[in-house]
Amino acid sequence: MTTPSTSSSSSRKSELFDPADADVVFQSCDGVLFGVHRANLQTHTDGFPPAEFATAGEVCALSESAETLEALFQFVYRRRHPTLAGLPFARLAPLAEAAEKYQVFAAMNICHIRMQEHLPDNAAEILCYAARHDYPALAAEAAPNLISMPLIEVASVLPPDILLPWIKYRHEWEKVLDAVAVPLRKGHRPLILGPLCPDCSHLRPVDLSVRSLRRLDTVFEEPFALSLCASFWEHWRGDVRRRIARIRGFAMAQG
Template structure:
């Protein structure tokens, strides 16, 4: 806005910024509201103290001494608009189409303020996101004590880039994660890249039958098959959560081999040994 003032014999105009009216969320602008919250991006939410007291444990309405006081929160307006909907008696948001970049801070806010009507549905939707965002879900589950979800997500993280995971994990989870990965590395060393006794895994090893020693007939396929499998397993511990990608005979180049029944049996045995060893790895939550 402009105002005019005299400078000597002339009238000069000056421009000053007029104070802007604060933005108020249209959904939560109750005339009889007795508590006002301000989001991190400057939007006001005028709501009812009683609803907060009934539906949550974390909001501070009892600390607000007057109706004119504004409580500043760290959450953005998009988060608070959804969160406050869980505090009023109407159908709550299903969150089934909510993108992860909105769902994650909402789930955090629901846990932070103990908004009970929102906590369970947020937890369910976060679980639905484990395939797309395993590390973020693991951090959420660990922070808010969902041990079964931590254990479900952790094996998926083994298949990811280890440096990326460490960069995303909070400090308190890095050492437990390193210990957990070490268990997988032991399985990889003992069962995945150690040569099995197959058709002719290492030359022609004699096999004892009763009190005698017999020599198996020569298998031309197994040495080639063995090299291919070891190459796949040699990529590292991150291949272990996906045994189909390693042992599936219908995937290239295994599909070019004319697999003998003995080779198929050895593949099944080898895979089974690895899966049994993986099943004996302690759950990630035990390292916390």
């Protein structure tokens, strides 16, 4: 929130927020004015001007767009709040950040819930949001979706304070891969000390990277003709899944 300024005559007024008795006026970064009642800000938020803030004839310039502020201010009035269902991520993300910035509590809650609906897409942005604003369950849900991304790409989008914990988390997946990839490299023997099973050739083209652990249905989709191969394959798949289930969830602060 910037220093109050005199309202420009070229500014437009919000159609939803232009009451005659508004005692606080905000201006969006794209020049739209919003008249709001101070009492509602005091009741429903913690980040707007205090009661003693004088605004007579002045405007408080905010850094958010009119689209974001129009959605945000709907949460400071005693009315049915927007559900935000189906709101595109490009609009939800700035609204969620504004809700956290100005501590608009009702908006904070619903934005956090709607963020989950945009996974696995936008996982990196959601992980950053969750870590920045202390939503550990959401961070833990977002983090596995980045396992399939090359590390260099993840490093380019995550800030340093989140990147190190995420690298430690990815390392747990890499340890699982090291443990379960042996059958892929060596095949198995259908009889003790017997020759390598010829059907194991189907195993060798499998992607030996941590990405494969996030798409097990694809890895295991090809059936085996020999019953012993199929039995071994099922045992190996179960071992992979058990090891993945034992991976600790992503923690925003790891020792």
